[in-house]
Amino acid sequence: MNGGNSLRTPIIIANWKMYKTRAEAASFCDAFLPLIADNNDVDAVICAPFTQLDVLQNRLSASNVAYGAQNFYPVAEGAFTGEVSLPMLQELGVQYVIVGHSERRELFKEDNALVQQKVKAAYTAGIQPILCVGERLDQREAGETIAHCAGQMLSAMEGLSEAELLTLIVAYEPIWAIGTGKTATAADAQEVISALRSAVAEKYGNTVADAVRFQYGGSVKPENIAELMAQPDIDGALVGGASLKPDSFAQLVNYQK
Ligand code: 13P
Secondary structure: OOOOOOOOOOEEEEEOOOOOOHHHHHHHHHHHHHHHOOOOOOEEEEEOOHHHHHHHHHHHOOOOEEEEEOOOOOOOOOOOOOOOOHHHHHHOOOOEEEEOOHHHHHHOOOOHHHHHHHHHHHHHOOOEEEEEEOOOHHHHHOOOHHHHHHHHHHHHHOOOOHHHHHOOEEEEOOHHHOOOOOOOOHHHHHHHHHHHHHHHHHHHOHHHHHHOEEEEEOOOOOOOHHHHHOOOOOOEEEEOHHHOOHHHHHHHHOOOO
16 A cells, blocks of 8 residues: 555655664664565665764665664864764765754754754755654643644754755654654544645645655554555654664565555
8 A cells, every 4th residue: 555645755764773783784784675675666764873874885885775874963074072074974975864853852952943954954965854853742732742843844944945845854753652662643643744744835835745755753663554654644654663673674664565
């Protein structure tokens, strides 16, 4: 079953967070690639820690799987101890980068202003940002989900060109569903993502709104992917825990089979 709008290619992204050694990343690729080799209907991406990016470059370059980073600092170079720049990621052939993940917002105090700067900088460097938005449980209970997520999203979209907006990927990840085993129901995820798409339409028009790819993230697993992807506005998934094992991530990428 092909979920979402057929004009938008489904995109399933692994977020490996702070997991895996280089050796484990290599053996993941060896096991994973044969399982999805004949799947050309879905964009598959692995976003790994910095130390694994050259391993992915070696293993994935000849495959139909892309790879990305999980962070960068939006300055070309300088005295920023511990940070990694976009030119450093370009050197490793990185095509995607996650921006605004709730773990970075909450644990590392990244605010909307920095997220906006990072989204623009990634585009300028030719690296596709995956913009994450999502509400805390207390915000959901207070009925603030859509206003909060739309606010995060629209602020991060400020200053983008039409060409950039057309390729945007937005991941809706309710914080209370991340790593908890509690998935938003497919209907809840559809409701929020549909409202986010409408907010894009209102500000930027239907052409942009129809082109932006929206993912759901938060306890996505082989058992719930098909129902999520069957929703008209859900074009993909951003996956943590269930992306760490080759079999399980392959089942997610192969959700149509
Ligand atoms: P889980 O799939 O482990 O809930 O993580 C979701 C997430 O944060 C992906 O970015």
